[in-house]
Amino acid sequence: MEIKETAVAGTLESSDIQIMLSKGTDGIAIDLESDVAKQFGTQIKKVITETLTAMGIQNAKVKAVDKGALDCVIKARTIAAAQRAAKTTDEPAWEVL
């Protein structure tokens, strides 16, 4: 899957996470903002990286603003952002869901 344009998914409401994906060249680079970064920063980055990798994205810039989202939410927002960025929202990637 290839990132064609910058795309956003998610809101800044509590228990949500906003993911902005744009083209990158040097692997998956995540800039994370989170009040729970001390306790869950590594885990949040791991979920984002794994989700993108499973969708076949190797290079991307990720700006993530977390408001205490659970893993399932992080995964859902990442998938939505990736499909919007790849302009593939018409063909959901069911196998990674």
Added chain:
Amino acid sequence: MKNNVNRELPEDLMKQLDYKPFETTEIGHPEVQRVAPKVTVTTGDDKVVESLEDVVKKTVKDGMTISFHHHFRNGDFVFNQVMDIILKLGIKDLTLAPSSLTGVMNDKVIEAIKAGTITNITSSGMRGSLGDFVSHGGLKNPVIFRSHGNRARSIENGNIKIDVAFLGVPNSDALGNANGMNGDAVFGSLGYALMDAQYADKVVLLTDNIVDYPNTPASIKQTQVDYVVKVDKVGDPDKIGSGATRFTKDPKELKIASMVNDVIVNSPYFKDGFSFQTGSGGAALAVTRFLRQSMIDAGITASFALGGITSPTVKLLEEGLVKKVMDVQDFDKGAAASMKNNQNQQEIDASWYADPDNKGAMVDQLDVAILSALEIDTNFNVNVMTGSDGVIRGAIGGHQDAATSKLTIISAPLVRGRIATVVPDVTTVVTPGESVDVLVTEYGIAINPRRKDLQDALSNVPGLPVYDIHDLQKLAESKVGKPEPLQFTDRTVALVEYRDGTIIDTIKQVKD
């Protein structure tokens, strides 16, 4: 050195400050000696002073202990006025011993610490920028956190020796007879300030409203007051307490409140003449509403409601469902306004409210207490002091004191966002599990295994699932995941006293 809730305490600091580790919630029957303040004799004709600066110059010297009350909460204009003068005069090495510190005081306290003006603090709690500053090592000497009952106790036994108390009041006459009920910036009960008025060597009243002598009812009396200073404004009425109390619509809070009510109603304490204390959070206010209906349905009245008082509690008083309100502070305008109109709403001082070294405090007679928690662990220990990042952002308040009630209920959501409330081990132990009986979450309740009687009473109530607290902890962890452990340095930034003056836990500087 470990205490009885398994907390490692710093031996050097314990020795240096002559502290004993926490052992038990039992107070027993020791004989204690109380202290008395110095009295500067006067007939009282010369108490009114125009210049606050002159009074500060006359009374405050390097190394002294000064105090304030927090009844104005975030509408306080007194603290910053006084501290500005103290800072300007270049006074150093003060111990700050207020009943608590509110948000409007934070920046001034930080400024005074940086200037060397404040070098020691004892308080019920701190939040915001000040909590952050102290947790990052901004104050050299550790802060001492004390509950409201323990502050009263420590003032009475001389552990806190207040040299000068600066007490803001919405009215006073020329000799210092004052109350919290009349004027612009009214807050109702003066409960916490009454300790300072009684035990400080010098008592300075600040007021924007000097009334005819003699002023009654006199909560603070002319026999206690040295100076009455006229200022422009003591407080902002709109920021003292919330206005109309809204009933929560949050389904999670409502579910918790309804289950708290089920626990009370099905406990052996729900009978005519019972007593209770609730807090001020959304769930606690909702409990009062549910409890009201249960009392009407069962034809039961309460002998008293205690503590920080809110409008829903006052409503129960007006309806005759509660006979007396024993009032140490008022959380909203309705509660504050009601005190002067209802003689069954009795102002009580912090000692009467909760001091353990007493000939009986109100909390000793309390049946049911509903309290909150930032964290509770599988031993039922509760943290209301440090946040999930380890930073100070809370207050003991009356938590340790009210938790000695016969049925202590902690009401808390299982998780808040991604942070579990029910954890294997709390960051800071404030109230020992020994005094906690039931935890109520939106998923169900857990009963302290010490309370076999409650296990029997509550195990077959429809709609009230009973869990082992370990299962609730695992349920929380399955939702949010396992957090990485917080990182602290070895440096102690605060000591948390239990209500008897022993050390229940310490707070370390956070690593960033």
